[in-house]
Amino acid sequence: MLRICSYFLIYVIVIAPTFAVEVTPMVVTFSPDSRSSNASSLVHNQLPRDIAFDIQIYEIDFSQGTPKLISLDDSPLWVFPPSLFLQPGQSQQLQFRWLDKKLPSTDKSYQVSLIEQPIAKQSINKQSQLTMLLNVNLIVHLDQPRLVPKLTIKEPHVEDGFIVTEVLNEGKGAGRLSDYEIKITKNKTLSDRILKDQLKANGYDVFFAPHSTSVIKVPMPQSLQEGSLNHLRLVLAR
Template sequence: MSRFLRRLSMAAGLALLMWAPAAQTSLRVNPLIVNMAPTAQGSSSVVQLTNVTDADLPLEVTVVKRTVVDGAEADVAADDDFIIFPPQMILKPGQTQTLRIQWVNGAVPATSESYYVYVTQIPAPLNPGMSGVKVSYRFGISVHMVPPGAMPNLQVVGVKAAHDKDGKPGFELTVKNAGTAYARMVEHEMTMGAAVHTWSRDDIKKIIGTGFMLPGQQRTFFVPFEGEAPAPSMLSIGYRGAA
């Protein structure tokens, strides 16, 4: 297992996805993030799903691949890249089901590939004569296929003086992941010049959030800052571990 993949495995237990409160109370998912090293023979992992309600919970599982289209992240169907078992299930109250996720794409990618495995609650049909809206909740499990030796490499490619919607001064920071593995800005810190100013992981979490980037992806973030916007060459971004 590569050094980066070991770091990802340690970080997985700390990461959270934001779901609707009602969805959080219906299904417990562990882990929320899965990192696997792809092999030509296939790779697999398991996730535990637990029904924490007092009613039966019918579920179905689908897979999408996270890609970049015209500079923006987009999801495309990717059910053929995985075998999911079971693909559908009904969890009894309190029941825990093991969900096996097996990657069967075959070729080992040159860069990491990221997916969402969606576990969707199938809404119960309305009784005859009743009207209303059927509600369905969807849980996203992040699955990342990270080839051996793959690492992120965040580079500052642009800085532009700007103001946010409330008129607060700062600059627009354009960052590119020039590495071979996905990156999360929140796991990095940014330094201006010879430690003239440093944005810690906590600072980045507050002003940017997670800042997820696929290999080759470029994103722009607003950074509050008093003073003249720095030149791109004055800013450096370094990995500092799970935030």
């Protein structure tokens, strides 16, 4: 049975600012047709108490504008182990594999949620204290080399010193802004360019899911700070 959730959250709730449950990496990308794939994340308990998690898997639907989570009772994405118990300072590796014999027709994305469960053996003293149960979420992207994005860039506008536009991905493959060189043109003349990974190095990247629309914001070049901004265009080049 599928249950559609109208929210999409990636968050970590911590009890105190000096303690946390650390997941590295929090975004995993792998090819489902690679038998030698060793996709994994490491979960480390930095809390001063035992912690137990059950794992829930959601498919992420990007097609409706706002991403939605679809809860999967029988997920083709295999996550092992299906539950975790970590004492203070302990770590556990989560492994990811594609189980279905049939490859998906488009690149897929999943949210893997670690949902904390109460521990029955906690001492009475610990049980009497207020304890917030944690939700820790990570993202898994399936990337198939045979599937490619097909991007269409809509009319840009300027907003607070940024060139803002929507990017429509009509392809079956996913992509990222950091995969492309960004060319900024005015009156069909090249005004500036942003190299691949240049924005990502400053902490900014955008994921282009199949059959979805995303918004990108590119810093306005100094050469375009003054004068008319008519006939401004962005071009994404591999």
